[in-house]
Amino acid sequence: MSKIGLGIVGGGTIAQRVLRHLVQPDVAKRVSLTAICDPVAERARAAAEKxxxxxxFNDYQELLACDEVNAVTIASPINFHFQQVRQALLASKHVHCNKTMATTGAEAKELTRLARERNLRLVPSPGEMLxxxxQYIKEVIDRGEIxxxxxxxxxxxxxxxxxxxRERQGNDVLTNIDPSWYFRKPGGGPLYDMTVYSLTALTGILGSVSRVTALSGTRIKEREFRGKMVSCDADDNTVMLLDFGENLFAFAYGTATGRVTQGFSGNYFGTRGSIVGLTMNGQPLDYPGxxxxxxAARVSGDPTVGNQWLLPHINELHRDxxxxxxxxxxxxxxxxxxxxKPSPVTPEHATHVIDIIDAAYRASSTGQTQVLGTTVEAA
Ligand SMILES: NC(=O)c1ccc[n+]([C@@H]2O[C@H](COP(=O)([O-])OP(=O)(O)OC[C@H]3O[C@@H](n4cnc5c(N)ncnc54)[C@H](O)[C@@H]3O)[C@@H](O)[C@H]2O)c1
Incomplete structure (x- = not known):
């Protein structure tokens, strides 16, 4: 089949990192980098050149109007994702969206429905179960090994x-990107950006959550970025309790600081053993690869780096x-x-995770435990 024309929405930090992969020869023969848009026109131009x-373009509608764009990858701040995914689907484009594709369960459900109705592909990051x-932790737990x-x-x-x-420390338009949106409502805060990895893995491994309760608020009201003070109103201190049914519970957090788990991996405690990060009963997990x-961890000093090397498209060209x-x-x-080839990274799963985050915020503001209507399989 002819090459797929890809439009890149946002030319910031993640877009620039992913573009380094997309220009590699194994991708270039399958994907045409057709267009990029960013409201910072100079950034769009500089990224296009590089x-x-x-x-x-500096206008998303112009990118969507390009017939040669078959699919878009959305790399804008999270508060724009719902409308941008929706508009792309309505313009008959296939969509990859960086986490998270929406900020409420209702929005995520609408996107999932729209993609199915229009027979378009929607792959929402993060694909943690790839x-x-x-996959191995799920098998071990399902086999009853702990x-x-x-x-x-x-x-x-x-x-x-x-x-x-690094992309925010320079003085040119590609390297002076302001991160303030990460700390502001709507769309800011660690749940949508970081805990989303942990919740996607947790629900991929254990299945669907039926009830959520939480406490949440903004603990750090001001942050400093390159000498400038940034006011913060997005919740940065959330602790939640999740009910998987049959009295199986989990505790999940998205905080300004402090971790009790490794990377985005969870810890799982059973009557005959435990999985903590990448270990089982104190020994390294014995999964393929x-x-x-x-x-890779020994060479780089980073215990998680090599994990990405095991992903299906990561060959020698992409490892560094x-x-x-x-x-x-x-x-x-x-x-x-x-x-x-359908991806196991589904909009239904992403919707369930967004529903959990949304329910946590509602539980905190109402003081009421929330019952979920979505599952990992059905939005
Ligand atoms: N930074 C990371 O480490 C990282 C890693 C993985 C995924 N992500 C995800 O990628 C997405 C983008 O994050 P980032 O760190 O690249 O943000 P960023 O702040 O570095 O860049 C965002 C870019 O989007 C542009 N933009 C603003 N409004 C826009 C609009 N309406 N339409 C198009 N572009 C717009 C900004 O001008 C900027 O160039 C988020 O969903 C984030 O969670 C980030």
């Missing part, structure tokens, strides 16, 4: 990750480039369009 993208260690599972914990903390990103991950997992999600979309 990565050889055919056209640049990772072999998560006995009866009683509870789990997962989550993530912002720290100063976004303020410190674990030896590669351990070797950043954000391999986001590139993988884009390629899930490309395979689905080009080969009709």
């Amino acid at each position: 990565f050889g993208i055919a056209r640049c 990772r072999p260690h998560n 006995g009866a599972l009683c509870w789990a914990v997962c989550g993530a903390a912002f720290g100063t990750y976004h303020e410190d990103e 674990a030896d590669i991950v351990q070797r 480039l950043p954000e391999q997992h986001v590139f993988e999600d884009v390629m899930q979309l490309i395979d689905w369009i080009a080969e009709g």
Whole structure:
């Protein structure tokens, strides 16, 4: 089949990292970088020049109007995602969306329905269940190897990750990207950006959540970015309790600082053992490719780096480039369009995770435990 024309929406940090993958020869023969848009017109132009993208716009509607754009990858701030995914689907484009594709369960359901109705492919990051260690943890728990599972914990903390990103420290338009939106409503906060990885893996492994309760608020009201004070109103301190049914519970967090779990991995506690990060009963998890991950960890000093090497599209050309997992999600979309190969990264699963986050905020503001209507399989 002819190449798929891809439009890139937003030319910021993640877009630039993923573009480094998309210009590699194994991708270039399958994907045309057709257009990019960013309201910072200079950034769109500079990114187009740097990565050889055919056209640049500062208006998203112009990108959508391009017939040569068959699919879009959305890399704008999260508060724009719902409308942008919706408009892309209405313009008959296939969509990859960076996490999260919407901020409420109702919005996410609408997108899932729209994609199905219009027979369009929608791949929402993060594709956590593509990772072999998560598939293995599911199998181990399902086989009863750690006995009866009683509870789990997962989550993530912002720290100063976004303020410190390399792409935000420079003086030109590609490297002076302001991260303030990460700390503001709507769409800001660690749940939509980071805990979403942990919740996607947790629900991929344990299945659907039936009830959610939570406490949530904004603990840090001001942050500093390059000498400028940024006021913050997005919740940055959320703790939630999740009910999986039959008295199996989990605790999940999205905080400004402090972690009790490793990376985005969860800890799982059963009557005959436990899985903590990438270990089971204190020994490294023995999943296919674990030896590669351990070797990569020893070389890089980062215990999680090699995990991405096990993703289906990560070959030698991609191993030294950043954000391999986001590139993988884009390629899930490309395979689905080009080969009709459905991706296991589904809008239904993403909708369930967004529903959990949305329910946590509602539970906190109302003081009422929320009952969910979505599942991992059905939005
Ligand atoms: N930064 C990371 O480490 C990282 C990693 C994985 C995924 N993500 C996800 O990628 C998405 C983008 O994050 P980022 O860190 O690249 O943000 P960013 O702030 O670095 O860049 C966002 C870009 O979008 C542009 N933009 C603003 N409004 C827009 C609009 N209406 N339409 C199109 N573009 C618009 C901005 O001008 C900017 O260039 C988020 O969903 C985030 O969660 C980020």
